[in-house]
Amino acid sequence: MTLLEVRGLTVTYPGGAAAVRGVDLTLPAGRKLGIAGESGCGKTTLALALLRLLPAGTEVTGEVLLDGEDVLTMRWGRVRAVRWAGTSIVFQGAMHSLNPVHRVGDQIAEPILLHRRASRAAARTRAGELLEQVGLSPARAAAYPHQLSGGQRQRVMIAMALACDPRLIVADEPTTALDVMIQAQILRLIERSVAERDLGLIMISHDLSVLSETCDRLAVMYAGRVVEEGPAGAGHDGALHPYARALSAAFPRVGDPASRFAPRGLPGDPPDPAAPPAGCAFHPRCPVALAGCATHDVLLREAPGDRRAACVHVPEAAPGQRPPRGTAAGPTPGAPPPIRQHPADPTGRTA
Numbered sequence: 001m002t003l004l005e006v007r008g009l010t011v012t013y014p015g016g017a018a019a020v021r022g023v024d025l026t027l028p029a030g031r032k033l034g035i036a037g038e039s040g041c042g043k044t045t046l047a048l049a050l051l052r053l054l055p056a057g058t059e060v061t062g063e064v065l066l067d068g069e070d071v072l073t074m075r076w077g078r079v080r081a082v083r084w085a086g087t088s089i090v091f092q093g094a095m096h097s098l099n100p101v102h103r104v105g106d107q108i109a110e111p112i113l114l115h116r117r118a119s120r121a122a123a124r125t126r127a128g129e130l131l132e133q134v135g136l137s138p139a140r141a142a143a144y145p146h147q148l149s150g151g152q153r154q155r156v157m158i159a160m161a162l163a164c165d166p167r168l169i170v171a172d173e174p175t176t177a178l179d180v181m182i183q184a185q186i187l188r189l190i191e192r193s194v195a196e197r198d199l200g201l202i203m204i205s206h207d208l209s210v211l212s213e214t215c216d217r218l219a220v221m222y223a224g225r226v227v228e229e230g231p232a233g234a235g236h237d238g239a240l241h242p243y244a245r246a247l248s249a250a251f252p253r254v255g256d257p258a259s260r261f262a263p264r265g266l267p268g269d270p271p272d273p274a275a276p277p278a279g280c281a282f283h284p285r286c287p288v289a290l291a292g293c294a295t296h297d298v299l300l301r302e303a304p305g306d307r308r309a310a311c312v313h314v315p316e317a318a319p320g321q322r323p324p325r326g327t328a329a330g331p332t333p334g335a336p337p338p339i340r341q342h343p344a345d346p347t348g349r350t351a
């Protein structure tokens with residue numbers, strides 16, 4: 001069963017930065033999708049669009065269907081309910097996401113009070129249970145965020161994300177600010193939490209190794225587009241698109257000590273999202289670009305090996321090798337959908 005379907009999602013910030021361009025993604029219930037790409041490629045913008053958290057005045061086209069219901073056209077009351085009970089988000093740097101003047105137990109209890117209409121006592125009890133489930137003592141409910149370590153704060157964020165039993169968790173660089181040992185613990189906690197509850201997970205990271213370990217499938221973004229999507233286990237070795245290959249070569253490989261000392265970087269910078277180059281946006285940095293790549297953009301299409309890739313060098317899969325309709329990714333053909341101006345949430349609340 002499809003939990004999330006993103007169709008032709010395009011996001012343009014005020015000022016003209018087209019941060020996400022024609023993204024199509026499908027996430028079946030209970031599956032884990034990683035989204036990778038270097039800084040500025042549009043990963044966070046995509047996450048914010050899924051929860052309608054983009055700033056006022058941002059232009060959004062396309063559809064974000066959660067259980068078939070379009071998040072982009074919902075009334076605000078419904079959006080607020082969906083943000084906790086449908087999709088919840090774990091950001092990097094919990095210190096900035098938690099309110100410094102409230103006890104963490106109260107912050108976990110708040111969405112339960114608001115969205116589950118629980119009594120204050122029941123919400124507090126549930127907050128204690130959630131703290132225990134993420135490996136913290138229920139007594140820590142009385143702590144303020146500054147009294148906890150970075151790893152403990154991130155556990156509190158995960159407890160908050162789980163508070164209203166969402167069906168999908170979006171984790172945006174959930175471990176980036178943590179040291180390697182704590183990073184591993186938090187990743188295991190996220191994996192266990194989604195497995196126990198059979199949740200969908202979208203995990204965003206610039207770290208391909210983290211995503212390959214945690215997720216079932218991996219989408220690689222460049223300049224606002226998904227340029228490759230496929231099984232995550234092969235993230236290091238099976239990539240087809242030259243950008244996905246370059247990204248994977250930039251990371252040390254498990255079991256290949258030599259690669260630790262000689263990771264290869266990618267020369268050049270990603271393009272300005274307000275003025276992406278004509279043709280394939282990657283062509284100015286692409287080691288195998290052809291003359292036509294400067295004028296002709298290849299849309300994401302079915303490729304061999306249960307993958308999709310947007311490159312002229314990648315052969316298109318034969319019709320018999322393609323997945324059933326509805327799982328394909330790539331800009332949706334046909335007339336462009338209407339542009340929606342994102343109004344500010346009238347209450348200014350994000351709960």
Ligand SMILES: Nc1ncnc2c1ncn2[C@@H]1O[C@H](COP(=O)(O)OP(=O)(O)OP(=O)(O)O)[C@@H](O)[C@H]1O
Binds near residue numbers: 038040043055
């Ligand atoms: N509020 C905004 N107004 C205008 N442009 C923005 C805004 N937020 C992000 N951008 C631009 O949109 C592009 C995509 O940014 P985004 O944060 O989505 O990328 P990212 O892949 O998540 O990067 P990072 O890994 O550094 O967080 C960038 O060029 C960024 O400068």
